[in-house]
Amino acid sequence: MNELLGAAAALASLMALTRWAQAAPTRAWGDGAASSLPARQRAWAVAVGTLLLQTATAIVAAGWAAGIALVLAAWMGLGWLLVLAMNQWPQASLRWAQRVGWAGGGVCVVTLVVHGLRLGAAH
Template sequence: MNELFSASAALASLIALTRWARTVPTRAWGDGTAPTTAASRRAWVVVLATLALQALAATAAAGLAAGLALVVAAWMALGWLLVLAMNQWPAPSLRWGQRLGALGGAGCVLALVGQLLRAWGVA
């Protein structure tokens, strides 16, 4: 089960990566204009919340050092893959990035709920 939660923690980085990519002027997902300050702030809030969710779920699944290493590696690897996909298939990569990110975020929430239930002696 820890492998499933680790994969979910890795996929959750796509939540923030797709949001962050929407706030920079790219040819693939925008018209090339600079984003507004409010959009940039919202993106940073999503990025920080995603990092916190990932770190909590990954450390619950794999321990502190392995969990944090997983989060860093997921951001690097999935960020690189997202940029490659953006350049080839802009619209589908955005849709699938958001879907996979939501799936990973849901897996992280389930992992944390499971940990809480185990800590309370319910499960």
């Protein structure tokens, strides 16, 4: 079960990576022009929220050291794969990365709620 939670925590990084790629001046998902300040601020907010969500889930699943290492590796690895996919299949990669990211984030939220309920019942 912990492996599935770790995978969900890793995939949740796609939520923030796609938002960031949409806010940055990219050729694949935009016209190459700089995006607006509010779009970049929303991207930062999503990135920080996603980072906190997936780190908490990864720590619940694997412990402190492994959880933090998992999150860092997910951002690097999935970011690299997303850039490769954006260059080959821009629209399809956007759709699927968002779907997979939100699914991973949803599993993270459910995991943390269940974990919180277990802690509350134990006390």
